[in-house]
Amino acid sequence: xxxxxxxxxxxxxxxxxxxxxxxxxxxxxxxxxxxxxxxxxxxxxxxxxxxxxxxxxxxxxxxxxxxxxxxxxxxxxxxxxxxxxxxxxxxxxxxxxxxxxxxxxxxxxxxxxxxxxxxxxxxxxxxxxxxxxxxxxxxxxxxxxxxxxxxxxxxxxxxxxxxxxxxxxxxxxxxxxxxxxxxxxxxxxxxxxxxxxxxxxxxxxxxxxxxxxxxxxxxxxxxxxxxxxxxxxxxxxxxxxxxxxxxxxxxxxxxxxxxxxxxxxxxxxxxxxxxxxxxxxxxxxxxxxxxxxxxxxxxxxxxxxxxxxxxxxxxxxxxxxxxxxxxxxxxxxxxxxxxxxxxxxxxxxxxxxxxxxxxxxxxxxxxxxxxxxxxxxxxxxxxxxxxxxxxxxxxxxxxxxxxxxxxxxxxxxxxxxxxxxxxxxxxxxxx
Ligand code: GLC
Numbered sequence: 001x002x003x004x005x006x007x008x009x010x011x012x013x014x015x016x017x018x019x020x021x022x023x024x025x026x027x028x029x030x031x032x033x034x035x036x037x038x039x040x041x042x043x044x045x046x047x048x049x050x051x052x053x054x055x056x057x058x059x060x061x062x063x064x065x066x067x068x069x070x071x072x073x074x075x076x077x078x079x080x081x082x083x084x085x086x087x088x089x090x091x092x093x094x095x096x097x098x099x100x101x102x103x104x105x106x107x108x109x110x111x112x113x114x115x116x117x118x119x120x121x122x123x124x125x126x127x128x129x130x131x132x133x134x135x136x137x138x139x140x141x142x143x144x145x146x147x148x149x150x151x152x153x154x155x156x157x158x159x160x161x162x163x164x165x166x167x168x169x170x171x172x173x174x175x176x177x178x179x180x181x182x183x184x185x186x187x188x189x190x191x192x193x194x195x196x197x198x199x200x201x202x203x204x205x206x207x208x209x210x211x212x213x214x215x216x217x218x219x220x221x222x223x224x225x226x227x228x229x230x231x232x233x234x235x236x237x238x239x240x241x242x243x244x245x246x247x248x249x250x251x252x253x254x255x256x257x258x259x260x261x262x263x264x265x266x267x268x269x270x271x272x273x274x275x276x277x278x279x280x281x282x283x284x285x286x287x288x289x290x291x292x293x294x295x296x297x298x299x300x301x302x303x304x305x306x307x308x309x310x311x312x313x314x315x316x317x318x319x320x321x322x323x324x325x326x327x328x329x330x331x332x333x334x335x336x337x338x339x340x341x342x343x344x345x346x347x348x349x350x351x352x353x354x355x356x357x358x359x360x361x362x363x364x365x366x367x368x369x370x371x372x373x374x375x376x377x378x379x380x381x382x383x384x385x386x387x388x389x390x391x392x393x394x395x396x397x398x399x400x401x402x403x404x405x406x407x408x409x410x411x412x413x414x415x416x417x418x419x420x421x422x423x424x425x426x427x428x429x430x431x
Contacts, residue, residue, distance in 0.1 A: 041125075041322075041329040049335070050078045050094075051106030051318070052087045055266060056285055056352035066338055073331040075104075082266060084108050084209035088394070095120035095323065103326040104336055107150050108209070109141035109317045110387045110397070116144035117391040121321040122329070124148045128337060134357040135381060141389075142319045149321060151340045152357035154348060156316030157380030158203075158217060159301040159373070161272060161280040161290070166195055166298075175302035177310050179246050182279060183255055189278050199257035201250065202268045203281035207405040210264055212387065212397045213314040214281065215404040217304060218243035220385045221311025226400070226425075227388045233425035236418045242307055244414045248407050261408060272299075283316060287373050288353035301373045303380060315384035317355065355381060388429070395428035 049063065060077060067074045078101075080087040088111060094102045095118070107115060115121045126148045131139050134152055142150040160182075162175050170188040186200035203217075204210025216226050224240035227233050250256045263271070265282060272280040273293035280286070281304060290299055304311040320336045322329060338344060345356035349367070355377055361367060362378040388396050399421055407417035 041122075041333050043328040044073055044331045045328040046074050046076065047103035047326070047328050047332050047335060048076045048078050048101065049104045049106070049339075050080065050091065050102040052084065053079045053082045055082065056289065056354070058348055058352035058354070061351075062339070062344060062347065066335060070331070070334075073328070073334075075335055078102065083264060085397075088209075091115075092120070095325065098325045100323075100325050100327050102323045103328065103332050104339075105321045105323055106153065106318045107321045109156075109315060109319060110209075110389075110393050112142060112149055112319065112321075113144050113389055113391045114393050115321060116147070116149040120324055121149050122324055124151065124322065124333075124336075128333065129340065130342070133342065133359065135359050137315060137382065137384065137386070138317060138357045141315065141317065141386065150319030151321075151336050152317065153320050153340045154318050154345065155355040155357050155381050156283045156318075157355060157377055157384050158213070158281055158283060158304055158313035158316070159376055159380055160304050161282055161286060161299055161301055163189075163278055163295070163298055164300045166192060166278060169194075175300070176279075176305045177303070178305050179307060182305050183250075186255065186278055195278070198275065199260070199271075199277055200255045201279045201281070202256055202260040202263055202271060202277055204263055204265055204268065205247070205251075205256065205261045205405075205408060206264050206267075207401045208264065209397060209401075211404050212400045213316065215244065215247070215400055216314045216385065216387055217281070217311060218247050220314070221304060221306030222246065223307065225385075227429070231388065231390065231429065232431045233422055233429060235425065236422035240418055241414050244404070244407055244418060246307070247404075248410075248414050251408050252410075284353050284355050284373065284377050286353075287371075288351070301376050303376060303383075313380045313384045315381065315386045317357075388425075390429055392428045396425060399424035399428060 063075050063077055080090050091102065091105055129151050135155065138152045138155045142148055142152055160175060166189045167185060169192055172185045172188060176182040176185050182201060189195050190198065203214040205214060219226055219235065219240045222239050222243035224237050224243055226235050251261060268280050268282055269286045269289065271277050273290050273295055275295065287301065304313055320340055322332050326332060342358045345358060346361055348354040349356050349361060362374050368374045390396055403417040403421040406412040407414050
């Protein structure tokens with residue numbers, strides 16, 4: 001972490017030297033009083049909170065709670081579509097018109113660099129937030145060039161949901177750790193009369209951000225990478241091909257049902273809850289909702305399977321960012337602190353099984369007793385692989401989606417898709 005002085009200098013770069021000195025010594029996080037501009041965080045009054053549609057129903061009660069405590073600084077919830085790419089587009093449109101309609105943005109973890117580099121979001125005062133209590137990889141997603149541009153609110157790790165009742169009945173005592181086991185388990189379960197008409201597996205294979213996630217997971221879980229440790233594209237490899245082939249072959253042999261190619265998160269959840277799927281790759285939010293459905297008590301979660309053993313998830317989640325063009329930034333900062341507090345993220349965990357950014361909540365014995373998915377989730381997040389952290393993320397994900405979808409729908413071979421993807425990624429990242 002940088003010293004307060006350094007950060008203060010960065011935020012008040014345009015102030016007169018005297019004021020600069022004062023700020024540096026006084027180390028005010030909000031910058032010099034009375035000065036507008038980056039880092040000043042002034043103004044109190046109504047704000048908006050902008051996020052993808054809340055499928056869990058847990059957000060409005062939390063906002064009502066804030067509004068009761070802050071009647072003069074009420075927050076209005078603006079819900080965008082569930083599809084991550086559509087959210088990104090609307091947020092970018094708002095920024096490009098310099099509109100003040102959006103105050104606090106729920107940014108997908110993969111958008112931080114792009115939004116920060118374009119100065120669509122403000123650099124934030126690190127010491128206002130208890131970052132040291134949060135999981136390190138989660139905090140990293142909120143940074144750009146060592147500066148904090150967002151505050152972790154919820155993390156996300158992919159998990160394998162499975163039907164405990166059916167596996168048990170079919171004589172399968174443990175969830176699969178490899179793709180081959182997953183297919184073998186499905187074959188056993190499908191022999192049961194109650195599994196008639198069921199399909200084996202689904203994830204998110206529609207052409208959108210969810211496909212980027214599922215593609216990257218398949219590649220990583222076969223020992224490949226999309227970009228290497230230095231951010232260089234390296235996806236045209238034998239290991240990556242094994243990962244993509246798992247998905248392509250699964251579509252071909254109907255391990256993934258035909259309609260699986262159209263699924264976003266919510267479609268898969270509905271299919272699993274209505275008894276159409278034996279296995280589902282999805283995020284933690286499904287755990288709580290499935291508990292209120294017909295399969296209540298009949299499912300559990302396991303780490304994602306891979307080629308030779310457990311696979312790895314893509315690191316997901318959402319951070320709170322402050323739109324550069326917003327009004328009432330003092331209120332906004334308080335609200336961001338409120339929404340990302342340990343107490344309130346614990347409430348989201350209990351109400352909606354959302355993954356909190358705070359490390360301690362995953363080791364709390366009482367919580368684990370009540371929420372048995374916590375250890376699997378913690379493991380999933382800590383082992384998760386970040387998607388490329390690049391300013392040109394929009395181009396990167398569009399290329400992944402285009403090539404992965406072409407392979408899944410059979411219009412290109414896996415080998416050709418990976419070759420074309422490697423070229424496209426080299427072009428968009430300039431590496
Ligand atoms: C979840 C994740 C997010 C990811 C998206 C893909 O919302 O939290 O990181 O990009 O799913 O659909």
